[in-house]
Amino acid sequence: MSLIELKHITKSYPLEDTQLKILKGINLNIEKGDFVAIMGPSGSGKSTLMNILGCLDKPTSGTYVLDGQRVENLSADELADIRNRKIGFVFQGFNLLSRTSALENVELPMVYANVPAAQREERAQKALAKVGLKERMHHMPNQLSGGQQQRVAIARAVVNEAPIIFADEPTGNLDTKMSIEIMNLFTRLNEDLGRTIILVTHEDDIAHYAKRIIRIVDGEIHSDERNEK
């Protein structure tokens, strides 16, 4: 059984008197431990697909089985619970809480998972150490560089032992050197810790870190191939 199974997923929004179809029947399986890059021009529907995969949005029709559980019809709170336990997010704009230390940002997923305070701190410290920010765990986001902020976000995404990490243009706001650093971190998470990583990007050289590249065009899967490194 695959970790993610999408069958005939569509998504449409009402637009005046017609429906605007963003996704037109996506069928997709992603195996545990894979590293997938989703590519496509803007307006292709890749962000919508990402939101559905990440349980932030619901499809209009189709079925979505995540880790053996049907999720397409769950309530907002049930989806919040799935996101908390199964998914870690890394965003283009880092999305750290301002005026909140790196340590407390990393603790956040555990706050909503009801992990006791003492254990939260210990696990957050370990996660920050893994991304090389042990010395800076008490810094606020505005005291950290972009690359460091993104590493805090990655620590936050992995701290709850979530099996899947979604990264939406994670290097979009970073320079080349930082980007390489971040992509190497993802590769390590995938190879050493077996985390499944789904990456949305429009840059070919970023997509090449992945093992599998899926191209979305006009709401449909245009190509889906293994990436030969």
Next chain:
Amino acid sequence: MIDARTIFSIATRAIKANKMRSILTSLGIIIGVAAVIVMLSVGHGAQTSIQNEMKTMGSNLIIIRSGVATSSGARSGHGSKPTMKKSDGDAIQEKIPEIKLAAPVLEETAQIVYGNANWSTGVTGTDRRMFEIKEWNLSYGRMFSSTDIRSAAKVAILGQTVVNELFGDVDPLGKTVRIKGIPFQVIGVLIPRGQSGNGMDQDDVVYIPITTAQKKVMGISFPDQVKMIMLQAIDSQSTYTAQEEIRELLRQRHNLGVNKEDDFVIRNLTQMMEMMESSTKVMTILLGSIASISLLVGGIGIMNIMLVSVTERTREIGIRMAIGAKAWDIRWQFLTESLVLSLIGGLVGVVIGLLGSYLVGVFSSLPTKVSLIYVLMPFSFAGMVGLFFGFYPAYKASLLNPINALRYE
């Protein structure tokens, strides 16, 4: 659901992040709570002083005074035409079952002398019924006996103030004082009662037997004359129902024809007191409600700021939701924030309110009285205001869609 301590620290962090704004927001609650406390303490103080007065005056009181004298069309005040006799009171007590006691009163201000010391005070001729009505006991010595009354004995019972002024540390019992030059033996001293509600010293009194007052001390124009009669009814209701019977009886005793006006005045003190008490109660409620409006306005201020805060922090809400916060977690976060804001405001308001009531009590003639319930009430009201006005912003925050919230700039 996340634990209370974490949610509390999230709320206090948000409040501290915008210190000036938080202070201004709480200010509405601070002023509201302080105003409610001061207003209630003023109203409560007035009520308490009336109740105290009622207690010391005696309960269920009716007072009968002589009527109004009219000479060449000019009417003098009550009691200007003496008509009441001690025997009128005795008859009322005997014949009207609603009336328990009838104490005669004949009073005058007089100079009272002991040795080199002298003091001017009100001298009242009465009998032991007066002390029963006022529920006023002797701290030492003895009460007027029937023999004292019958024989118009020259004995006196003193209030503590008079004792202090005339005797200092000397034991007054058995000593002789002169009232209007007539020697009286001190037989008893009353338990001190302090100031009455309107600031009169209740211990500045001298009591002598009614018969002595009538025959030896005060000038009277006919035998058995008194200035007034103090009646005590068996209960508060009877002070109303007995009035007509008293009137009938007195008209009959004074031989007043059908066309003649009453030559006496009946005043129901219980009625007066009850009216005063209920009007201060209304005043307390009124003052409290007006002050509560400012508390309500403070609550609206909190709602306003919380709505701004939710909008400003849309992205934060989106991040929290993406990471796994449920609607309830978000709702609690903002509700706790407005609750903490209003409770801090409430606490500061309590301190200022207590200080304010104290200052009003010291620097104005208004008596103030602070009681725990009148402090807890506005404080918990502030908490409820925080919850009530915090609910809508918190609810609005919890309905946000994480995708839109994350995209919010």
